[in-house]
Structure formats: C-alpha cells, structure tokens
Amino acid sequence: MPALFSNPRFQTPNPHSVIRDPQSPLGFVTAYVPEELFHAAGFTPVFIFHTSSDHGQARSHLPGFTCWAAGSVLDQALSGCLDRLTGIALAKTCDTVQGLVDLWQRNVPSMPCFHVGMPVRLDSPTARAYLLTELDDLRQRIQAQGGRAISDDDLWESIALYNQTRTLVRQVYAHAADLAPPDLYELVRAAFQTPKRLYNDNLTRLLSQPFLPPDQKTPDHSVSILLVGSELGDPILFDVLAHVGVRVVGDLLDLGERYVAVDSVMDGDPLAALADRLLALLPTPTQHHPQRSRSAHLLALVRERDADGVILARQKFCDPHGFDHVQLTQTLAQAQVPYLTLELEQASQAGQLCTRVEAFVEMITQVGG
Ligand code: SF4
Numbered sequence: 001m002p003a004l005f006s007n008p009r010f011q012t013p014n015p016h017s018v019i020r021d022p023q024s025p026l027g028f029v030t031a032y033v034p035e036e037l038f039h040a041a042g043f044t045p046v047f048i049f050h051t052s053s054d055h056g057q058a059r060s061h062l063p064g065f066t067c068w069a070a071g072s073v074l075d076q077a078l079s080g081c082l083d084r085l086t087g088i089a090l091a092k093t094c095d096t097v098q099g100l101v102d103l104w105q106r107n108v109p110s111m112p113c114f115h116v117g118m119p120v121r122l123d124s125p126t127a128r129a130y131l132l133t134e135l136d137d138l139r140q141r142i143q144a145q146g147g148r149a150i151s152d153d154d155l156w157e158s159i160a161l162y163n164q165t166r167t168l169v170r171q172v173y174a175h176a177a178d179l180a181p182p183d184l185y186e187l188v189r190a191a192f193q194t195p196k197r198l199y200n201d202n203l204t205r206l207l208s209q210p211f212l213p214p215d216q217k218t219p220d221h222s223v224s225i226l227l228v229g230s231e232l233g234d235p236i237l238f239d240v241l242a243h244v245g246v247r248v249v250g251d252l253l254d255l256g257e258r259y260v261a262v263d264s265v266m267d268g269d270p271l272a273a274l275a276d277r278l279l280a281l282l283p284t285p286t287q288h289h290p291q292r293s294r295s296a297h298l299l300a301l302v303r304e305r306d307a308d309g310v311i312l313a314r315q316k317f318c319d320p321h322g323f324d325h326v327q328l329t330q331t332l333a334q335a336q337v338p339y340l341t342l343e344l345e346q347a348s349q350a351g352q353l354c355t356r357v358e359a360f361v362e363m364i365t366q367v368g369g
Pocket of ligand 1: 068319
C-alpha cells in the first residue's frame, strides 16, 4: 500500500498520515463498482492499479491482445501480491473485464469475486430497474460473504463519507493547473487506495492551508493540456508531463474528474441513490448515453479550461478507448484543437514518451506564436 501523500510537499505532521493495515481490504477494478456497498459491509475498497512488473503468471491464461490493465491484475493475484485482499469486485464493462471474471473464478478460487452488471445504454428505460436489481443482488452476496447485514443506515453513512471524498477531490482538481502532474495524480490515486476517513481528514487539513507556495506553482506560461484515458493512466506519464513542463488543467480519465463529478443524493432509498449516481456519470467508453457525448464534453472542457491541447493516452489493446479515440479525435480535428495520441504499454519507456510530448509541446508553442 502506498503512503498517503508520500510527496514531502504534501506531508502533514499528523502521525496517522501513513496507511496502516486497513480493515478487510477488498480490491476492485473498473470505474463502476459501487464502493459504498462494500464499505458499509465493513470492507475497505482499494483499487488495483496495474503495475509495470510482470511475474509471468497471467500470460498463459490470456490472449496476447489483452490490455495490461486487466492482465496485471490477474498476474498480481496469481503471483500472491494480492493475498491480503478479502475479495475482488468488478463491474462487467468491457469484454476483457467480463473474461477476467470467468478467469478469476476458475484460477483464483480462494478469493471471492463480486461482479455487478452495468447497463450499456444508460438512457434505456430499463437501465435503472436493471441496475437496482443488480445492486440488490450484490448486497445479498456481500452480506452472505461478510457475515453481517448492511443496514440502510450503514449505507447512508458510507455514502456520506464517499460524497465528502468526491467533494474534496473536486477541490484538488480546482488547483490542478498549479500542481505538477505527478502531485495532482498522487492525490487523486490516493483516494482509491486509502481508508476514506483517513483520506478525508488529511485532505481536509491539506486544503485548509495555502495550497502551494508561489515558487512551487507550475508557471502560467507553460502549455496546458487535458488528459484522456482509462483508469488513472500510467504514473510514468505524469512524470514525463512534469519533466516537459506541461500543466494538466483537467482530464477525461475513467477514474479522474468524471468519477468525482457526481455525488449521491442523500434522500429516499440508498440503493437507488447509488444507482442514480452511476447512471448520471459521464459514460466511460464502455457505456453509452446519446445525450451525454464524451466528445462534446471534451470539447466543452477544452473551451472552459482554455487548454492548449489534448493528450489521449490509451492502453495498448484497449478496444473501448480505441473506438472512443476515433470520435474524440474527429471532434478535436474539426475544432482545430491540437491533440497527441500515446499508446501505453506494460512498461512504457519514459524516453520515448518524453520525445513525443516534447515534440507536441513544441508544435503547440510554434503554432501559438
Ligand atoms: S476498458 Fe480498456 S484498459 Fe480498461 S480493462 Fe477494458 S480493455 Fe482494459
């Protein structure tokens, strides 16, 4: 588990600012897992990010054209890196993740796998009823596994805690342009790997102070970009952006701004509140809502943040983001917004990424005059 705010600039005197052993850690992947349900049952949901290490355990189970985001999770499980987890949770989104559910049940039988169906057409008249049924079924399975009932009060308490986290992360994004990209995404990624109360306490404390001394802010004249991709990208990319001196002024990452943009409404039935939030989010490329177009959202974000360009960082072999890329780039090209496509691999090379990003920045700077 990573230290919370391990960057010295973000460290507080609080002795609890380092993760201790969380209670019943439960891994999850995909951007549609209702974390609050697991939290209300006493688990600590922890996102399993892919790593660049390959223990050689997953390849024999997967076709060669599987993204490493999913391959790494299976590799980590089969090589024992996830043995401390009490289970894994996945929303059935892309084909790869659906295949991972089957592989998991067969090859990692010691670790319970919770999966939840997510409607593809978010505007479908049956989407809400379908999702509610899925969430109710998931609640029963978690209760059976956890050995305790999840009361509505427990669930409301967890929803309130998660709403607080989302509010705080939105405040971090309000400072995005002032932060070096690795610092910005360290704060955001920590939200997915840290017990919520600890995260909320530390981030509240951090945000109550002057955020950064003026001499540590990223200079205003540097090129500003929006970042598009799955999950929270590859940390090496954030280092490259910092090295080149690029400012990230917003993103369309699956676990980025879109994920924290909507809170659950604290009213009525808590399961319905969870379902309505998931349905209200801007879709990832695995889901679809005709009135919530990702390309229109991206273009509006470019205008609103006055971004100089867009970097689309796609995991190699990720079909959903590949199809999405076509629509996004057509929209950007028509609007004459500069963009760069990067393909991230299992072990992306900083040098190659650096050369591509430097050339992109140079092109923007020359065109801008
Ligand atoms: S959405 Fe793409 S990157 Fe994510 S698991 Fe599916 S194929 Fe892999």
